[in-house]
Amino acid sequence: MSVHFRKLALIGIGLIGSSIALAARRQGLVEVISIATRKQDTLDEARELGLGDIYTLDAAEAVRGADLVILCTPVGAYESVIKTIAPALEPGAIVSDVGSVKGHVIKALAPHIPEGVSLIPGHPLAGTEHSGPAAGFAELFTGRWCVLTPTEDVNPAQTEKLAAFWRAMGSQVEAMDAAHHDMVLAITSHIPHLVAYNIVGTVADLEAATQSEVIKFSASGFRDFTRIAASDPVMWRDVFLTNRDAVLEMLGRFTEDLSVLQRAVRTGDGPALEAMFTRTRAIRRSIISAGQETAAPDFGRPHEAPPASPLPIVREHGGGDDA
């Protein structure tokens, strides 16, 4: 399976877009990289960093002749981006993205995808709290999962080609139903961010004297929350606006469980607290040992991709093996 694309168009060039540009170039996966952004300043910064070959404020111009187009903007911008680029998309092209939410993305993009173009949404489960073109680095995806959520009408060969591209950048790839993705990510990523925003917000609302004590004596627990709560406000606003149902479903369970803990604290139920904390410690340990077992190999040489394997699709209800 060739992992080579002729022209990669990146729409939006922040942390994720710039990391793709650097990784794809380092691995020799594309001939030409064209970059489109909304703001001149961002485009100038991308040019100074040497992230691509073509720089434009016109997203339609960026995608002309591209066989791979990846949307790397906050998900709230997708509808206006796809309306701009749709008339310029080439037959045979793959349109993908990196957004943290997948159901909404399919709803926003699918109606505008021209005949002969494959829509294969994606989500690298890798990132940091930093944003902008200078925040990217080529190793970001190494050893990290990338989830693809192809719609049922997409040719499996196109999905496999995109999967090979991500593998060549060091990721492990899994195909999944979009609704399933959104439910899993609601609890593993979106609610942890909401909790971090909330706890840091609670501290920010404390009276000044207490607040400075908190900051002075903050141990690593609170500091970790402040890192997450420093994540990009626009990107996370869009995640919560577009994954509302799954987030509310998981938040319901979360608050129920928090009430159980609250009661255990109030009633001084030591065994209940210890039992809960023992269970959660075991989860942390199993994640760490699973991480060691599944660490992706280092694909040091250009054009070298791991062997392709067919992509089973994890579906929310029932489920098939169709890639």
Ligand SMILES: NC(=O)C1=CN([C@@H]2O[C@H](COP(=O)(O)OP(=O)(O)OC[C@H]3O[C@@H](n4cnc5c(N)ncnc54)[C@H](O)[C@@H]3O)[C@@H](O)[C@H]2O)C=CC1
């Ligand atoms: N930050 C993270 O850790 C991760 C983010 N993601 C997803 O990746 C996407 C991008 O996130 P980041 O790279 O972190 O954001 P970022 O804020 O670093 O970059 C976003 C880029 O999009 C540009 N942009 C915004 N609206 C635009 C428009 N209408 N047209 C063209 N360009 C536009 C911005 O100027 C900026 O260059 C988001 O959808 C996010 O959900 C996925 C995995 C991890």
Ligand SMILES: O=C(O)C(=O)Cc1ccc(O)cc1
């Ligand atoms: O910085 C962190 O800890 C993250 O969790 C990064 C991240 C943010 C959003 C995603 O959709 C995936 C990964």
